[in-house]
Amino acid sequence: MAPALHDNVSRVKRINRLGITTFVGLRSADVVLQYGLLHWGWGAKLIESFGGHPLPRNQVVSTLTEQLLPYHSIVLLMAVGSSLKQIITMLAVSEQDTPPSSALVIALFNTVFNFINTVFSLWEYTSKAPAHTDPIIPGWSQSSLTVALYMAGILTELVSELQRTYFKKQLANSGKPYANGLFSLARHINYGGYTIWRAMYALYCGGWPWGLTVFSFFFYDFATRGVPVLDIYLTERYGEQWKDIKLRVPYRLIPGVY
Template sequence: MASPKSGESYSASSSKRDMIPRGVKKPNNIGTATFVGARALDPFLQYSILGQGLGNGLISRLGGEVLPQGPALITNSFLDSAIGLSPYRTILFAMSAGSMLKQNITVLAYTQEEVTPQTGLIVGAFNAAMNSVNSLLFVCRQTSASTNGEHFPQSPLIVGSILYATGIAVELGSEVQRAVWKKDPANKGKVYEGGLFALSRHVNYLGYTMWRGGYALAAGGWVWGAITAGFFAYDFTQRGIPVLQHYLEEKYGAQYDHYKQAVPYKLLPYVY
């Protein structure tokens, strides 16, 4: 993304590429309910794909072969009887549910900016689409990360799960640290430079990229995981970070300049 023209304000330029109404700090109950409801539907959709055959017809029409579900890790176990998915598919389902919980917790407990109904629908649809692609790629034998009938261990699942768990922890942990700091009246109007944000100025974006890449890796393998992580890294570096930085520079001025000097890395510590 090209830098804004000299003297051009955030509201006149960068805000057009920003999904969040920066500076609009007011509740919108309908918007929040739309966001939470739309995200809450996603695990049901992923369960239908992973365990109930939704999408199998599409896979067959496209010339693919549906991957038979593997056995339970322990026959008649709780996972087998209560969820009805193989352990591998249960982990993928848990990734969908975990990301939903993370985002809904953030919106309900920590987000200050207004969440509009439009934003809630867009975020819900986007996450459902991304997660459905992951599930469908896994269920299709030709694209699945599973290479041995869903038996354990499988490298894509192990590495993907580590990336996913680390990414969720980094994204949520950094946002909680910042939100707690901002609640202190003594910090009003100041730039947060502590916690995980002392490693990179947009470390929460790094966490998101990590868990998205890990989820994709566990479902669709190494190439799909790299494509997904690359897509979000590109979007953040070319759109998300420049847009947000424009807003923060305009809002905090010299304070943010100091933060940039203290923490020179925009996304990945010691690299970028």
């Protein structure tokens, strides 16, 4: 008999202020950590402590302005975007009970991925930073598609969840499942958006091997655990209404792909 699939999300609807505060505090602290790794040299020292070779500081921080150069500024902005998106979700979207222990695990899980991304962006062996100190990156358009897909993924996740939240707050929609807006393109398009922006963030920092690894990890987890678990929950809650949505919206995570 196959083991029961684990649901990482509590389905109990309750405001847990201590859990919310813990989550928001930790996701905010993550931005400081990533800045320290980049600007204050924490990442370079860590790489050196393991016998690696970090990028020279003048390829990370401008010698004239002491500001992060464009490539690493974008790395930091990706970290900021991840934290900001998740804080907005926690404050404006989430209805589930989030005890401090769960808030801690979820926040640290995301920080670990951001931490690895930042370190890879500083390590000579994996960094995609240009090997020069010009304040403008020649040929930076090579990375523009990665950045654009990151933005598309994170906005898809955020906007879809806000659309669903707005729908649920209308009294006329009480007891109805939501499959309009972006959710009309894929039943769990927020998960698909998360998978895409996580993969693009990793690709931008560490190259194709790391980007593909991250994409495969999240796509596999959602396809084999997250989506099936949620499908069981929604079927039990909405019955025939959810079955009709599955017929109308065939894609699960990414429109046209899966």
